[in-house]
Amino acid sequence: CIPCASGSYSDVEGSTTCTACPEGMTSRLTGSASILDCRCTSGKYMDPKSGACLACPGGTYNNESRLTFCATGCATCPIHSTSVQGSSSRSDCVCEAGFYDAEAAARSSTQGSNATIASSLAAGPDCRRCAEGSYSNGTGSTVCNEECAMCPGGSYSSMGGSTSCTTSGPDCRRCAEGSYSNGTGSTVCIPCASGSYSDVEGSTTCTACPEGMTSRLTGSASILDCRCTSGKYMDPKSGACLACPGGTYNNESRLTFCQHCPDDMESAPGSSSVDDCKCTMGFVSGLNGSTGCHGCPAGSYNDVVGATYCKSC
Known part of the structure; x- marks a missing residue:
């Protein structure tokens, strides 16, 4: 028998051909026996709701194709840095506005061994906050604009990390992802409650997890924190949360399968604990x-x- 080529699989015995992985996915090795061996390609992640491979959003990257239905998502760029959509490497991350890359000059130097240069690129940018009186109003800055050192009358820069000179009012900052503020004059941001998330800065409300899903902790910043509730599992084909069939249970909220009851036991559909398994008739x-x-x-x-x-x- 001929092993299935990379990018395809066969999950039944007696196959005469192999099935290609879904669009945007591949399998690394030959001889794959399940669709679960198909992974999203670099620069993409698996959407837990649709099961489709989507480009990593800005500020994240994925240089691995090992993400599964259970562990979806892209790696976050280093603190105070971001990236364009579909990035596949940590070196694609650049400093946010208001910050500068203190190690840019060292990385651009031709001195040093190839291994040293590669290690520096893999580490990503070393983003540092612009000092008071200076600002950076674009991403990828390597120096801060010193024009703000002498702000014109009626403007000020009250703290480091400014992206411009403020003309009036307090130096308000957006609530971070995973939190929100629903009123004016707020002094703190409120973490999103369990079962909801906020994936953008400056939110005035949090978004509820899809039906049948929840997030365990407060302050979730991505839909990827939403998991199927106990007694359910994620269908790897549709991404929907389905009730565990009779005779099985799931007491975790991140599995794509349910566990079988012990021998001679059965359970009702949607069971969430081994304690729900009871001795069968006879x-x-x-x-x-x-x-x-x-x-x-x-x-x-x-x-x-x-x-x-x-x-x-």
Whole structure:
């Protein structure tokens, strides 16, 4: 038999051909036996809702193609740096406005070994806040604009990291991702509650997780923090959260499959704990003080699920 080529798989015995991975995905090795071996290509991540491979959003990157339905998302650029959509390397990250790259000159130098230069590029930018009285109004700056050192009358720069000279009012800053402010004059930002997220700065409200999903912690900053609730699993084909079928359970909120009940046990659809698994008909638990499920002895029977004793014939 011929192993399936990279970028394809065969998940049934007796195949006469291999199935190509979905668009935007590939498999690294030959001989793949499941669609789950198909990964998003570099610069993309898997959307947990649709299952499609999407370009990494600005400020993130993905240089690996190992992300699965369980672990979706792109790596975040170093602090105070960002990147364009679809970036595939940490070296694509550049400093945000209001910051400058203190190591740009060293990285651009031709001196040093290839290994040293490669290591410096892989580390990404060393973004530092512009000092008071200076500003940087564009991304990728290597120096700060000193024009703000002498701001004209009626303007000021009250703190480091400014992107311009402020003409009036307090130096307000946007609420960070994962938080919001829904009123004027706020002095603090409110973290998004569990089950919601905010993936943009300056939000006035948080977005609820898709139906059947929740986020465990407060302050979620991405839809990727939303997971299927207990008793459900994520369908790898559609990305939807489906109830665990009978005889299985899921007490985690990040699995793409449900766990089977122990032998001779069954559970109702949507079960979220092994405690929901009960002895099936013909079996009982706790027989003669033992653990697990045991078949009724000769001359007795059990016609209900979850029984602890057998009935005499």
